[in-house]
């Protein structure tokens with residue numbers, strides 16, 4: 001079987017969804033003949049036609065708002081926002097409409113839509129092209145936020161997001177688009193939504209991360225393993241809802257937790273996880289919960305962005321700290 | 327600038343070549359009755375709010391002809407996406423008085439109306455309904471149904487990007503959508519003249535390559551005639567339209583507003599002579615033998631119907647607390663499911 005990168009796996013999932021369900025429709029900026037700026041939709045317009053793979057005028061408000069209207073009227077829109085930095089003008093439609101329509105009509109109208117957007121830094125993109133604003137969206141009741149971390153999980157989670165009858169924001173760690181490949185069968189199998197994934201089991205410290213930061217977090221885990229520190233690695237995967245039981249169970253076992261995210265510290269999702277552990281696992285904790293995150297600053301331009309992103313060293317250092325806590 | 331399309335002047339005199347539907351007495355009586363009914367609802371809603379039995383309410387006083395004219399031109403295939411001031415159109419399309427009271431009374435079940443099931447509920451974030459209408463139109467077009475998406479926003483709404491951006495896409499994609507502006511001259515305290523330097527709001531369609539037309543929004547015949555034409559074009563695949571209905575907000579912005587802070591009675595009073603009910607009644611009297619008895623019968627039956635609906639609404643118990651959770655998702659995530667259980671016990 002052929003190995004697939006994440007971008008290929010996403011394209012494969014989109015193709016599968018279009019083939020399986022005539023109500024699925026793709027729209028966004030430059031997703032047609034250009035195949036999307038990252039080529040997520042490359043070749044799909046040729047296979048499915050310009051009626052189902054549509055280039056929109058340049059308007060994020062319209063992309064999100066049109067998804068709401070079309071979703072409530074029988075289609076299943078899978079819309080692309082070119083970069084997360086341009087998602088902010090769609091937040092009104094997500095927060096005020098997509099996330100509320102089912103609730104405010106008591107189930108009469110629903111919003112089975114997916115908004116896909118590449119997010120995160122590390123690819124030397126211009127300003128506004130490298131943000132990690134997932135916490136802002138995870139704060140919105142009624143909206144699911146999903147972030148995959150491997151080609152296989154991108155395929156399975158995107159299919160589950162598309163098949164889900166409610167709105168999902170699907171954030172793609174663009175640093176991973178072409179960084180790793182693995183065998184991904186095009187078997188139409190969705191992964192369960194709303195779940196964290198235990199990537200490796202360990203005894204001493206629980207590491208929680210998501211998206212591209214799993215690369216550095218995993219590398220730190222390897223280094224620490226050589227030092228005799230056994231880490232359990234959790235891919236949060238579903239940022240809303242948070243799979244709290246999986247994290248609590250792990251921390252109950254290890255007694256220690258380090259959370260790693262690229263987004264800024266304050267009011268990031270690490271804070272929510274740390275608070276949850278303080279509420280539910282306090283007596284089992286052997287050390288304070290630590291967060292290793294981006295700084296509370298604007299995403300720097302590419303020449304120094306690597307100083308912003310949590311490094312393997314910073315992560316490993318935090319783990320050594322919690323291990324050394326008396 | 328051409329005069330807005332009109333068939334009945336403020337006194338109810340015929341000023342144009344009446345369209346066929348407007349020569350039919352039954353049709354005109356139905357339109358008139360619908361406007362009386364919407365106004366009766368309005369009066370009752372304000373009374374209920376003043377006595378603490380309804381939430382903040384946006385009156386449609388003086389603008390009844392707009393959404394009733396529109397709705398009367400629509401079919402069951404069409405989808406209506408109202409702003410917060412278009413109760414008359416919702417009622418015409420089959421939303422019940424009781425459901426409207428329930429919504430404005432602060433109960434989500436008011437949006438779960440028994441019919442028309444495909445219509446959108448009231449839209450509060452100004453202008454955000456325009457992109458929805460583009461999406462509805464896209465879905466109708468793709469599904470091959472003959473429906474058209476019809477949405478209404480205010481004069482203030484035409485200053486928002488949502489309006490321009492959605493207008494642009496319905497033009498670019500030739501979608502079956504009709505955008506309607508209820509130009510009631512005010513956006514809370516902001517008069518139309520300060521809202522934009524554009525000569526008419528219909529002119530805003532020009533940049534999008536969409537036909538725009540200004541009609542007398544107090545003339546239900548003109549509104550319906552323009553809507554029928556636009557809907558027929560959209561249904562035939564000939565593209566979208568923008569209709570600006572010029573009217574006037576005779577009441578406060580909402581029950582939470584006090585318009586005397588920013589406009590004089592002298593500004594308002596002349597507009598009472600141009601409001602939509604008087605002119606149609608005058609025309610009915612002259613052209614269709616409408617008499618005092620007809621008038622009293624309609625008034626009495628609308629009031630009675632509205633009173634009964636209000637009583638029925640007031641008798642409905644609020645939902646249990648868990649209702650704020652249980653409708654959020656088709657399948658509740660585990661933590662919300664547990665919360666819903668807790669609230670049920672609570």
Ligand SMILES: Cc1ncc(C[n+]2csc(CCOP(=O)(O)OP(=O)(O)O)c2C)c(N)n1
Nearest residue numbers: 411450451452480481482483510512513514
């Ligand atoms: C986006 C947004 N901004 C502000 C408000 C508060 N607000 C409610 S109605 C209104 C004025 C709307 O004026 P217009 O569009 O002319 O509609 P009208 O109320 O006159 O029917 C404002 C500012 C809102 N609901 N939505």
Ligand SMILES: [Mg+2]
Nearest residue numbers: 480481512513
């Ligand atoms: Mg107004």
